[in-house]
Amino acid sequence: MQVIKTIADFRELRRQLSRSVGLVPTMGYLHEGHLVLVKRARTENSTVVVSIFVNPTQFAPSEDFSTYPRDMGRDLKLLEREKTDIVFAPSCEEMYPSEYSSWVDVERVTERLEGAHRQGHFRGVATVVAKLFNIVQPTRAYFGQKDAQQAVVIKRMVTDLNMNLEIVAVPTVRESDGLAMSSRNIYLNPEERQAAAVLFKALSLAKQLWQDREKDADTIRHQMTSLIRKEPLAQIDYVSIADTETLEELKLIDHPALASLAIKIGKTRLIDNILLE
Ligand code: AMP
8 A cells, every 4th residue: 555645646656557546535534434435446446545635625714624533544554454555645735735726616506504504615625526536537436425415516516527537425334323423423422422323313213204105394304303302412503304416405305305414412513314215
């Protein structure tokens, strides 16, 4: 496994790769959710590249960029075990030199859900992912369904800007109580960790109601909301039942829908989702 820190060094290595390249973009502090993406990339490509970069431009000033967990040594061990070929781990200066001025702005699908609550988040995500695609030139890139809106935004960008690669969305990996694995789960104290199970409980309730043929989105949103309100440590940012492609809120669930939510448990903001299809 090679660890590359500069764009110039990556480009030189890239020239020697003639067959398929799978890219898994990450912010590091890896867990099984990331490793499932790497495993999938391993089965589908000759070369597997994992990028580790905590992207400052996708964090608002009030967010946790400086405290976001980092452990490069541990990440490299885990990636070696998954037979990763190349780790691309640039510095902030390498990705955003002082004269940096260009941004990728995906409209509409970024205005809702996470986009409505995290100013500038998707501009930062789309920009860094476009840069990674230009540097790595992957055949395929792997994203988690855990960040469902991110996957929608990236697919939109790839289609709109005619980027020549395939985007693969991989199902969410969960802990035994259903909590979606996330690098941010480390912020939870034991009491909060228990309370965090409420996200998956609310999503499972949505799925159950929908399977029982409830088609009214408001009824499902209300039931999810009252379940979450029973958890004293949970504070709701949003509870949504939306179209899987446009992410517009639905009244009637008569086609595939995405149930998603953002909940603060103490100071930690967690997101999760489930497909109703
Ligand atoms: P991050 O390091 O949080 O930016 O995540 C890197 C990639 O891993 C993103 O495409 C995430 O959607 C994906 N990911 C994170 N957690 C999970 C999970 N629990 N299951 C599946 N994919 C995940």
